[in-house]
Amino acid sequence: MSESSKESGKTSLDSIFGKVVIDKQLCTKGEVKNCLDIAKKSITKGQPITLTDVLLSQGYLTKTQYKRLKTEVEKSRSTQQIPGFKMIKKLGQGAMAVVFMAKQISLDRTVAIKVLPNRLSENPEYVERFYKEGRAAAMLNHNNIVQAFDVGESGGTHYFVMEYVEGLTVYDVVKQNGIYAEREALLIISQMADALHHAHEKGLIHRDVKPKNIMITSDGVAKLADMGLARELTDTDAAESEQGRAYGTPYYIAPEQIRGEIDIDFRADIYSLGATLYHMVTGRVPFEAPSPSSVMHKHLKEDLVPPDHLNPKLSVGVSEVVEIMMAKKRDERYHSAQELSEDLQAVANGEPPMQARQRFDADTLSDLEKGEEDFDAYDDDDDANYSNPVGLKMAVMLLSGALLISIIIIIMLSGK
Ligand SMILES: Nc1ncnc2c1ncn2[C@@H]1O[C@H](COP(=O)(O)OP(=O)(O)OP(=O)(O)O)[C@@H](O)[C@H]1O
Ligand SMILES: [Mg+2]
Numbered sequence: 001m002s003e004s005s006k007e008s009g010k011t012s013l014d015s016i017f018g019k020v021v022i023d024k025q026l027c028t029k030g031e032v033k034n035c036l037d038i039a040k041k042s043i044t045k046g047q048p049i050t051l052t053d054v055l056l057s058q059g060y061l062t063k064t065q066y067k068r069l070k071t072e073v074e075k076s077r078s079t080q081q082i083p084g085f086k087m088i089k090k091l092g093q094g095a096m097a098v099v100f101m102a103k104q105i106s107l108d109r110t111v112a113i114k115v116l117p118n119r120l121s122e123n124p125e126y127v128e129r130f131y132k133e134g135r136a137a138a139m140l141n142h143n144n145i146v147q148a149f150d151v152g153e154s155g156g157t158h159y160f161v162m163e164y165v166e167g168l169t170v171y172d173v174v175k176q177n178g179i180y181a182e183r184e185a186l187l188i189i190s191q192m193a194d195a196l197h198h199a200h201e202k203g204l205i206h207r208d209v210k211p212k213n214i215m216i217t218s219d220g221v222a223k224l225a226d227m228g229l230a231r232e233l234t235d236t237d238a239a240e241s242e243q244g245r246a247y248g249t250p251y252y253i254a255p256e257q258i259r260g261e262i263d264i265d266f267r268a269d270i271y272s273l274g275a276t277l278y279h280m281v282t283g284r285v286p287f288e289a290p291s292p293s294s295v296m297h298k299h300l301k302e303d304l305v306p307p308d309h310l311n312p313k314l315s316v317g318v319s320e321v322v323e324i325m326m327a328k329k330r331d332e333r334y335h336s337a338q339e340l341s342e343d344l345q346a347v348a349n350g351e352p353p354m355q356a357r358q359r360f361d362a363d364t365l366s367d368l369e370k371g372e373e374d375f376d377a378y379d380d381d382d383d384a385n386y387s388n389p390v391g392l393k394m395a396v397m398l399l400s401g402a403l404l405i406s407i408i409i410i411i412m413l414s415g416k
């Protein structure tokens with residue numbers, strides 16, 4: 001009997017092998033296709049052999065490589081076998097994990113399960129962050145936040161069980177339908193401001209607010225997903241261990257996160273939510289560039305093109321709100337998500353955003369004051385250069401002396 005056929009359940013393993021050997025660059029696509037053809041022909045001949053058998057017999061795979069890959073493949077399949085849950089389908093995949101739809105057997109309810117890939121399960125730093133997400137999210141209970149249910153480990157694989165949200169992310173909606181009308185965008189961002197206010201009150205910062213992490217249910221309720229980068233405010237150890245490293249997606253990340261500052265607070269979420277609103281109503285991210293580092297550089301240095309310059313249909317109010325949310329200096333942003341909510345509400349009602357206006361006025365006032373100080377300083381300099389009485393006296397005395405000496409010389413010469 002062939003090597004792979006000795007294993008029970010070989011066929012399902014075999015079907016994954018073709019992809020794995022290409023991914024690992026052990027074979028080209030063409031070579032796998034040739035092996036598949038041989039395997040198919042063997043069925044018609046009545047002596048079926050598997051693709052893995054062909055890969056082995058053709059020398060594309062050694063026995064040692066096969067054994068190693070088999071262990072890896074089996075381990076990755078175990079991610080889909082979590083006790084108490086029946087996996088239904090893959091919902092999506094992000095940079096850090098895969099999300100599945102599943103049935104929680106005991107409660108007969110549909111849930112979403114975020115599973116850490118094996119490569120990350122072996123990384124204690126990632127595992128710790130993964131568990132932190134679970135613990136942080138479990139502290140929250142809000143209609144606009146995806147509810148965390150459970151966190152655990154099975155066969156070396158770490159997973160996080162959460163409320164299943166049937167619907168699209170804001171990212172998907174923008175991709176499908178283009179930009180949001182101002183009113184719709186404000187409705188969603190208001191719900192996110194409420195969600196963030198709740199999280200911030202509990203001492204949690206999301207740190208990765210972006211269109212992909214806002215899900216919209218079929219009833220139009222917006223839910224903030226993915227607390228993967230959340231942490232307790234007091235957890236300075238975690239912050240310090242991340243010092244100097246920038247986390248999050250560059251398109252929405254706050255300048256202080258880019259600088260790797262350790263005391264990231266709720267204002268980073270307000271910036272990211274502002275960048276999200278910007279994207280929703282203009283169809284463009286606030287700062288675009290060919291590389292992540294140049295995007296980050298623009299967040300730090302470049303002035304924001306006001307959203308109403310890109311979409312003239314927008315009200316002045318919404319533009320003002322975005323500009324305050326995305327102020328480069330965090331103390332020029334809203335002082336809380338609740339303050340932001342007030343302005344969002346006002347703009348939605350066609351009224352001016354008073355909190356933003358106050359900030360603009362305060363800025364203008366301090367600019368004016370700064371201008372006056374500069375002007376005074378300039379005046380002082382003028383005095384120093386042109387009105388120094390001591391300097392003037394000295395000059396007059398020297399000139400008079402020179403004049404006197406010249407007169408004496410002329411008299412002496414004319415007397416000869
Ligand atoms: N609770 C949920 N219910 C339903 N679908 C979900 C849920 N959470 C996530 N998803 C889906 O799974 C996808 C992957 O989510 P994940 O949080 O791993 O990555 P992401 O946020 O899309 O991207 P990134 O890794 O860049 O943050 C999401 O885009 C979404 O479509
Ligand atoms: Mg996400």
